[in-house]
Amino acid sequence: MTETALEAIGISKRFGGVQAVADLSFAVPAGSITALIGPNGAGKTTVFNLVTNLFLPDAGEVRFYGDSLRDRTPGEIAALGLLRTFQTARIFPGMTALENLLAGAHRQVHFGAAWQMLWLPPALREEASLRRRGEALLDLVGLSRFRDVAATSLPMGAQKLVEVCRAVMAGPRLLLLDEPAAGLNDTETAELAALLRAVRDIGIPILVVEHNMSLVMNVADQVIVLDLGHLLARGTPLEIQHDRRVIDAYLGVEQEAV
């Protein structure tokens, strides 16, 4: 865990009179799952959008394996290997589950349209190997029986899994997940947790923004807690659970409710 996949250095963003993110620095080490949590309005989504350049930071910068992400389009960021998913699963309608995964592998395709149209052996071999990878991944998440079924007809939890798998197929160097557990039931959340661990274990680091505490405490190697745009705490799930400031700001409320 020596290498740093993603590093935010003193990023700030202000919307009118609201300081959404203030001088925030954090790092996502390679080979780990980092969770970004915080109460509503803490600035999680803003951080997510700053990292993917939907907004430009007022100050500071984001580095991806040492490269600055400033002035890069979403397409270029994806090309670097920083892949994101969306809060509501954005599965491609009109395509099967497997085709959704294969669409994710778009950047892995080296033998382009001309090769494919002429049915040349290198393109055919590549297609077959991508297919095998996609099928293996569907197998891993237990969705292989839905391989040739319209992806949008799957239940919500399965769609989320398909979306994460699709991003994994792109061969990312970092996966950014925006509330992947939103709308999932407990079983589906457990399946998602297993998938995230498997993804980490094949060497893809993950930054996940999440509300669901059971998922975060279950899978995260490192937890970053935001409050009102500031870094409140950082540590292992165990440390965070016992951090006085975090309990006061956030978890404390939940514990009283329980």
Next chain:
Amino acid sequence: MDQFAQIIVGGVLQGGVFAIVALGITLVYRVTGIINLVQGGFCILGALCLYSFQSDLGWPLPLAFLAAVVATTALGALLGAATFVPALARLPNSSMLMLTAGLLTFINGLALVVWGSQPYAVEAFTGEQPVNVLGILVPSQGFWIAGITLIIILGIWYLMTRTTLGKAVVACAENPTAARFMGIDVARLTLFSFALAALIGAIGGAAVAPILSLQFDGGSFFTNAGFIAVALGGMSSLPGAIAGGLFLGIAEQLAAGYVSSLFANGLALALLLATLLWRPQGLFVAGRARRHDVRDELRVARSVIRPGARTVSVAALVLFLFLAALPYLVDPGFMSSLVITLILFIAVLGLDVLMGYAGQVSLGQAGFMALGGYTAAILATNYGVTPLVGTLAGMGLSLICALLLSVVTMQLKGAYLALATLTFGLLIDSLTVGLTGVTGGPSGLVGIPSFALGPFVFATPQEMYYLVLAIIVLLLVILTGGMRSGFGRALQAIRADQTAAAALGINVPRHKMAAFAICAMLASLSGSLFAFDFHFLSPEMVSTPRSFELIAMLVIGGEATLVGGLSGAALITLLPILFQPIALYKTMAEGAILVLAFQYLPDGMLGGLWRLIARSAAATPAIADGTVAERPSS
């Protein structure tokens, strides 16, 4: 000076007509975000009804006028309630645009059935004697047109700004979802605006009837003019529509007065194309007056039918053997119709790549057919170039035009590619008619040689049939290779969700451009073969109605299936030939079929067939929404 003033008066009059059509289009666009191409159809119906009530039934002018307006508005409301409003709830904007094109085709066909193809003239309301105003002669009908235009403008202004109903319409335009939450019945309001547009169109059409020669397909003329005016003026602005209409009228009259009437229309279209490319928000609108369009995000939920590899191979082989044997099974007199079917299918194939896979709309496919057809035919006929080289030259020219068109439009969202291609098609239409020295003008180009490859000349329908069949097999192999792999998946991902596609690193503009280039080149190839097959090419063989026909073939046959379009092409080409008595109803049926297919046959005939096969096959998993997929046999 006198001539100039005279031209300006003429321009204002004509501009008033355009403005009325434009107002109707803008009204519907404001409420729904749909460019309503049917609007011109209401104008011609109003005008033709006026003629019939006045001349055939002998009714007095005020009664005939009133009856014409009532009849047209009633038909408009009926069409709106039966097609436009229900479809709006389910179809994405691009399909809605083509649905209105289908409605326009339907109205053209209806007018053909009722009134035939001869031209009609309506008497001026108050005599033919022009009025002398300060030395300028103004036709008396001009005062009627000006007065009626003014009344319509004031009426809309009053409705929009002074009544609750108008405020509800504005609310719908600003944000339909929020309007719905406020208790506004959006569907009823949509129907109201659609019927109101029909009313405006009917009044306008009846008012201008005396200064025009009326023919069944006049609706296309009105729609084109109104559409150009709207696009020039700025899509959602009512004053912009009026300004655009007047500007267009004056510009056309000036061009006709000082250059040539043949180029008046071409000039206007070139102007529009330039406007769409460099200032898509319109000439007269400051800043970006974009609708906040939640419908932009509407994603198409298509069913997914994936027959297994073995089924596909067997079906393809059976289809190929059938097509190869067909010349021995049918009457020789029928061969030329089969050749036309196959040639048109090539253009439909291209359209399928762009529309079916990439989800982009081209309303100018016939423009590329014309480009390919005329380039190849002129080179082969007048310059002795071999047909093959001429065909390739046409494809190259089409590729260049497609790339130029797409370079700018691909960056824009929404219906701009559809608008730019429609404009391109109309521009090519007016060029093929106008450049008489090069294209032979309206009477066409004659003496085109047969297609030949070296010493092999394809002169008989049978030879041509096998040539085109071979080309199609080759194209199907190539396109299947592309569409089943990463390229086709990237296009489908773009159709499904551009944002998510871009987030996966798919270069969206480049893929759209590639799809458009393939689409244009196949249309061009089809146009060239068309010319070599007929030994003759005239503008109406490859004009904008043909573009709509190709879309109908694709939608009926089944989008994103490649071969599906063949059944659509066969249906639309062969049915009128098989059943001669229905030939008169061809246009009307085409329009109706297109509209109905969008509403009731979302997967086309081929999709429906696969569904049946898949459903009857055992051990196929059926998923909640009825989508059925066949497991590959491997």
